[in-house]
Amino acid sequence: MPTLAEIQTGIRDALVLGDRSAVMPLLLGGLHPEHRLAIHQRHYAASLTRALVERFPATVWLVGSDLVTHAARTFVRDHPPEKPCIAEYGEEFPRYLGAQAGTEALPYLAQFAAIDWHLGRLALATDDSPRVHVIHLDWSLDELMTIFLTENTPEQFALRREEVWLEMYGLRGELRMTRLSDEAASRASGQTQREISCVPS
Amino acid sequence: MAERTGIGLRLPHIAEVVATRPPVGWLEIHPENFLANPHAIELLTDLARDYPISVHTVGISIGSADGIDLAHLRRLRDLVDRLDPILVSGHLAWSSIGGTYLNDLLPLPYTADTLRLVAGQLKRVQDSLGRAYVIENPSTYLSLATSTMSELDFLHALVDATGCGLLCDVSNIYLSGHNMGYDPYRVIDEFPAAAVKELHLGGFTSEDDDATPGATVLIDTHAHQVADPAWALYAHAIGRFGAQPTIVEWDADLPALEVLVGEAAKADAVRTQAREERHAYAR
Ligand SMILES: [Fe+2]
Numbered sequence: 124m125p126t127l128a129e130i131q132t133g134i135r136d137a138l139v140l141g142d143r144s145a146v147m148p149l150l151l152g153g154l155h156p157e158h159r160l161a162i163h164q165r166h167y168a169a170s171l172t173r174a175l176v177e178r179f180p181a182t183v184w185l186v187g188s189d190l191v192t193h194a195a196r197t198f199v200r201d202h203p204p205e206k207p208c209i210a211e212y213g214e215e216f217p218r219y220l221g222a223q224a225g226t227e228a229l230p231y232l233a234q235f236a237a238i239d240w241h242l243g244r245l246a247l248a249t250d251d252s253p254r255v256h257v258i259h260l261d262w263s264l265d266e267l268m269t270i271f272l273t274e275n276t277p278e279q280f281a282l283r284r285e286e287v288w289l290e291m292y293g294l295r296g297e298l299r300m301t302r303l304s305d306e307a308a309s310r311a312s313g314q315t316q317r318e319i320s321c322v323p324s
Numbered sequence: 325m326a327e328r329t330g331i332g333l334r335l336p337h338i339a340e341v342v343a344t345r346p347p348v349g350w351l352e353i354h355p356e357n358f359l360a361n362p363h364a365i366e367l368l369t370d371l372a373r374d375y376p377i378s379v380h381t382v383g384i385s386i387g388s389a390d391g392i393d394l395a396h397l398r399r400l401r402d403l404v405d406r407l408d409p410i411l412v413s414g415h416l417a418w419s420s421i422g423g424t425y426l427n428d429l430l431p432l433p434y435t436a437d438t439l440r441l442v443a444g445q446l447k448r449v450q451d452s453l454g455r456a457y458v459i460e461n462p463s464t465y466l467s468l469a470t471s472t473m474s475e476l477d478f479l480h481a482l483v484d485a486t487g488c489g490l491l492c493d494v495s496n497i498y499l500s501g502h503n504m505g506y507d508p509y510r511v512i513d514e515f516p517a518a519a520v521k522e523l524h525l526g527g528f529t530s531e532d533d534d535a536t537p538g539a540t541v542l543i544d545t546h547a548h549q550v551a552d553p554a555w556a557l558y559a560h561a562i563g564r565f566g567a568q569p570t571i572v573e574w575d576a577d578l579p580a581l582e583v584l585v586g587e588a589a590k591a592d593a594v595r596t597q598a599r600e601e602r603h604a605y606a607r
Pocket of ligand 1: 460493524525526
């Protein structure tokens with residue numbers, strides 16, 4: 124008789140990887156229980172894909188929901204959640220998205236999605252939680268993000284390749300971004316890893 | 325304990341609930357939606373001054389073969405200490421294995437081994453929280469062929485082994501009875517009534533059952549109003565359990581807050597009528 128751990132590992136493999144082989148002989152439900160298992164499989168993929176897409180609104184605005192949704196679908200298979208707070212799921216998604224086939228023309232995509240990630244966290248901050256994150260950028264993506272946040276779209280926008288240390292601040296839904304001076308940036312780069320995020324280009 | 329029916333409080337409604345203080349008896353939250361959201365915790369702490377709060381976890385995974393996630397349990401304990409809820413509850417199910425969290429409430433095989441595991445992990449959770457952890461009957465589409473007892477027998481055995489309280493989700497009983505082919509009224513009649521601390525009602529979605537051509541399967545989406553047969557079963561449950569504190573759950577395709585408040589008012593009306601009928605029989 125299979126152990127509980129074997130049953131649960133079999134169900135995990137079915138939900139995450141689509142491999143039902145180990146668990147199918149153990150399931151009861153209707154005449155064809157594989158269709159009942161499919162209810163759980165669909166829930167896993169759909170709920171997490173939706174959570175990720177909703178977590179990156181600026182990224183969806185920039186590249187469209189098709190690209191983000193497609194990447195999210197494979198991300199939930201390749202990087203399943205490890206913790207029960209789904210709002211914390213997806214920190215690795217910017218890097219993953221930026222490595223997708225078809226994004227070669229968008230070398231700044233991972234860094235833009237990383238700003239999106241940090242602003243999403245900071246929007247929920249209070250006086251009792253971290254309110255400042257600092258990120259290193261290789262493009263003027265703060266200007267692009269400002270267009271998204273203010274819904275103030277110029278006639279033309281040119282992204283410049285430049286080094287930016289961006290300080291992001293949030294408190295109860297209010298967000299602010301400030302470029303750090305060279306001096307402040309060198310201080311920032313000495314801070315703890317937790318608050319500094321460097322996404323390789 | 326809350327006399328009026330309460331609602332499941334979801335993040336999109338929280339600002340309106342803070343601003344308007346709707347006429348519901350209490351509020352139930354999923355801590356997993358709040359733990360990563362300090363602003364929402366702040367608002368909830370404010371609401372806790374006016375409403376009794378219940379903390380209903382979806383992430384504790386009491387049936388995981390590889391143990392309770394202690395880091396998550398610590399975060400839960402900190403939130404519980406802050407809110408001082410009237411109830412803390414979770415599901416007879418599992419959600420994580422081998423460090424992967426599956427974002428679902430998955431079925432357990434009902435065996436003596438599972439009973440030992442769940443009873444031990446329940447004790448661990450209760451010891452850590454320093455308070456009772458109430459167990460909810462799951463919604464079911466599948467069962468395990470290795471089970472040696474029914475869900476109902478398992479719940480009785482768990483109550484006998486641990487003295488735990490139960491959260492009876494009436495909609496889950498209706499849905500599971502439909503999906504697995506048993507009589508939901510019999511389950512209410514044979515449920516461990518003395519252990520019941522809370523009732524749940526939630527909306528489900530009916531789909532064609534690919535597993536049984538020509539039949540339907542009910543999916544526990546919490547995306548609709550409570551269906552008529554679940555209201556009828558709720559009235560029957562009140563007749564059996566008395567006027568237990570009740571929560572109406574709605575999680576997906578959230579309606580306007582007033583619709584949810586209306587569902588809670590409907591539960592109050594159904595409960596009042598069921599109690600009057602019960603007393604009429606008693607006379
Ligand atoms: Fe429930």
